[in-house]
Amino acid sequence: MEENRSGDPPDTMDVFAALAKKRVYIETYGCSYNFGDTANLVEVLKYYGSTRVESPDEADAFIVNTCTVVGPTERRMLRRLSALQEKPLYVTGCMPLVQREAILSVCNPVIISPDTIREAYLRVRTVAPGGTGVVQIAQGCLGHCTYCITRRARGPLASFPKEEILEKVRAFVDAGAYEIQLTAQDVSAYGRDLGTDLPALLSTISDLPGNYRIRIGMMNPATVLPVLDELVDACASDRIFRFLHLPVQSGSDRILEQMGRGYTVQEFEEIVAAFRSRYPDISIATDFIVGFPGETEDDFSRSLALIGRTKPAKVNVTRHSKRPFTGPFAEKDFPDSVKKDRSRLLNAYAEEQYSVTNRPLIGTTVSCVVTEKLRPGSVMARTAAYQGVVIQNDLPIGAAVEVILKKDRKYFFMGDPVT
Known part of the structure; x- marks a missing residue:
């Protein structure tokens, strides 16, 4: 793999073959598109027998899906990559597409092009x-x-x-x-x-x-x-x-x-x-x-x-x-x-x-559907207009529920199910 650490994007099969059956820790930054790339990448890694782990201490390899949309984000990326420079490191996302030299100035990773992820994912689906x-x-x-x-x-x-x-x-x-x-x-x-x-x-x-x-x-x-x-x-x-x-x-x-x-x-x-x-x-x-x-x-x-x-x-x-x-x-x-x-x-x-x-919405009753489990005993539900309502109940994804809006948290509401 050493020849891929500073030059052209490596062959798709070479990258994922090198990660086969390894425990991989992934960090994702930036927009929902990047998170979509990571979701696809995880499915490809599963296909190759790899396991995504939630703790860096468990990992055999590290993947950082980068963002460089603004200067502070770029600096954050470079600090993080520098901190991982001694690890088996793979880098993808927007940054290697436009700032490869900046990446190579702080670490020596394998670069995975987002197009490589897409190409591999289309074989997995x-x-x-x-x-x-x-x-x-x-x-x-x-x-x-x-x-x-x-x-x-x-x-x-x-x-x-x-x-x-x-x-x-x-x-x-x-x-x-x-x-x-x-x-x-x-x-x-x-x-x-x-x-x-x-x-x-x-x-x-x-x-x-x-x-x-x-x-x-x-x-x-x-x-x-x-x-x-x-x-x-x-x-x-x-x-x-x-x-x-x-x-x-x-x-x-x-x-x-x-x-x-x-x-x-x-x-x-x-x-x-x-x-x-x-x-x-x-x-x-x-x-x-x-x-x-x-x-x-x-x-x-x-x-x-x-x-x-x-x-x-x-x-x-x-x-x-x-x-x-x-x-x-x-x-x-x-x-x-x-x-x-x-x-x-x-x-x-x-x-x-x-x-x-x-x-004016506090105290009103709204219809919503559970879209996300936040933590044990707490879920996020959405109204038809995508207003977020946090409910302190362990409800299944897709459950329709009538909720009384109790508190305004500016970016979402706290609500109680109607009993």
Whole structure:
């Protein structure tokens, strides 16, 4: 295996043959797509007689599935890889696709390309039992965001065949999953390279039999716009959670243009309005980047105002960090103190909006379904609008239950089953 430690991606069979029948410890970082890669990797390792272990002390080999979306994450990755440099180490994920030399500066691992995992998995095609199944529907994107390293790592859009996706959904449902998470770098771009689209895929998946619901993953407003009406219609199915993850990134058109996002604030709000008009209780999550080069106080105020107008159920805030192979930006980067202040302000304001939205729901009764076992005697359930409700009961995955909402925890509720 030594020849694979610094050069081209090794042959698929060589990598997994080297891991055959070993106890493997895996750490996964980043987005749901990476967790989908890890789930596939685990099934391949099972095929080769390997065992995934939960403790590093039990492991014969270590695999780190990396993320490098922002600077702090990159630094965390390099520290972790350095700490494991004396172990039998394998590295996959986005980082080796764009920062191989940075990895090799701190350790000497075997590199496993994500494409290698996919190639091997397509020969296995098994899934693990559990309440949630991650189904990758495409890799890459159509975007040209000026700050994004992921598009360089994952490349242009490559949608996966419909039958492959349907087969995996069926497998997860048969294995007991209730929540099917569709994931990609940009879910709403699905099919543009195949002559089809996401609404058509959703309609086909919704026709599959079984007890399950679909959670649509992250979508770029720019690729939602061409299919907006059809997507709103497709979400009428009871099979689909009334939930959108729609990153807006800024409330300023000037900053959105510099980011290369391909839509305006008004167009983002039109998407939100179209879904809320049809589904008033829909949960909408969004993302913001603060401290983007050139972001003025007025630009930042526009982001705050957008949160106030749209009242998302969840806001993810990222402090801008310059990434390799992105930009260039003429404007000087902000000091960390400015980005921290803006991040705190945006988060605090978003949490105020959560309270405004959630407060009237306390004491009401909602219908939900158990999707995840959190720990013995505690489960997570989801309403049709994907509101999370933690229930202190040991209920089975897929169990439908009526719950009285007792406490607002900002990002989820605590609830008691109706007796």
